[in-house]
Amino acid sequence: MKIVNVTTETLRHKWGDTTRDSVILHIESDNGLIGISRGGDPQIISEILTPLLIGEDPRNILKLWYLMYQEIWKYRKIKLDVIKGSSSLGAIDIALWDLYGKYLKEPVWRILGGFSNEVKVYADGIGYYNQTTEEVVKIFKSHADQGYEYIKYHITEPDVDIAVEKLILSHQLINSKNTINPKKFMIDAFSMWTIDQAKEYIDKTLNVPIYFLEEIVKKDNEFGNYIKLKQYTTTNIAGGESIVNIFQAKQLLDTQSIDILQTDILGGGGFTGLKSISELSKSYGVILMPHGAQYPELNSHLVASISNGNMVPACPESEPYEIWSMLYDVKPHIINGVMRLNSKPGIGLDFNNKFINDNKI
Structure with missing residues (x-):
């Protein structure tokens, strides 16, 4: 062959x-x-x-x-x-x-390890461009109505108070009648804030169920800022999407400053590269949640094959900034924030x- x-x-x-x-x-x-x-x-x-x-x-x-x-x-x-x-x-x-x-x-998920045949998916479609408070709240509501339990928000403005307002109003709208099992939020600040701005945001959103804070501090002293952030909050810290090999992953993990490693499914070397990185991150007690909201159909095979995976991101079909749902003869289905994998050979999809x-x- x-x-x-x-x-x-x-x-x-x-x-x-x-x-x-x-x-x-x-x-x-x-x-x-x-x-x-x-x-x-x-x-x-x-x-x-x-x-x-x-x-x-x-x-x-x-x-x-x-x-x-x-x-x-x-x-x-x-x-x-x-x-x-x-x-x-x-x-x-x-x-x-x-x-x-x-x-x-x-199927690939089985030959890679076969830990599970389904994977949780979080919605990642807010903040692809600068949006008003009203627009952000509306999209949060849309993703919640589609059944996503976890929803990510890209912060596009340096003003902490504006970012806080968008999150709190969204939380009040979608969780006011759902206090027992509220929707959870992921926050990505595009590495735009100082450590003091990040702390201010954390202090002003203490009553909001934030699942993780991603790249919320500047990259000029990225590892040092992560360490300070980890010491300041009990919220999960996520990072490492630009890591391209296991050695860079180890350098970040050695700081003991993150809870979730987000190495990209492509940039990290595909399934082979990320399988190695997942085993390394497991030894540090860290979850692997690969970056790539445009690749849920690929990320899902990786995460379904490992024991320290958790979720994969997906830009919902309702958003104008996605292609994954249009690429295949039979599109991958995400139902109530879950992607169930089939037993078809390979990744189970045809263009x-x-x-x-x-x-x-």
Whole structure:
């Protein structure tokens, strides 16, 4: 069994009031099986990583992962952006696992570990651009009405009081009649606040059920600020979405300052990379909740395969800033904040050829 072809296609699709480019990937073997995935840089995939794969056995996933990893981190590889390279490695790795699952006639979540066949999903669709208080409250209500128990809010303004107002009004609207099991909030401040501003926000939202605080402090002294934040609050601290390997993950985990590690499903090296990082984070008592609200159908296979996973993010179908629900013949279903995984081989999905053809460049 040999890899005979690796191809990418770039789609230009609607993204709110503008457009966005997304990449899809196919890996073909000589027995006719094809693994699919998303993401990565087409040039890096075709010029740097594909030559390492052609003629290789796609079942030797760990061997191929290390071949690609070593090429990405090769000394003086000045023509390759490490973040783009890591995302490209991650995309290929996921396609290899999809192909392997099809070969075994088993779903990826099961062959990766098979911890559960369902995964909780949190709504991540607020704050993709600067929104008024009324707009934020309305979207919070929409996500709550769709059955999501956990809802994330990206803070887009540096003014702490405005951010506090948006959260408190949303909490009052959706939880006023639901005090026993209220909806929980995740807060992402895009690393815009000083430690003092973060503390002010925490103090003014003590009566709101916040599940985690994500990248709420500036990155100029990121680890030091995380440590100070951890000492100040009992709320879960989340971070690490830009980590691209297990060594960077260890550096963050060694600070003992986070409760939730958010390494990206692509940037962290796909399923192979994140499986290793999940085992490492488990030894620190840390949950792995991979970043990627545009990739719930991929993140779910990873989280369903590990014991220290918890939830995956998804931009709800109701929002204009998502593509995952349109990409496939049969779209992945999220019902009341839960994605249930089936037993179809691989990732269990096939691309929607009409959508692909209508949007490819």
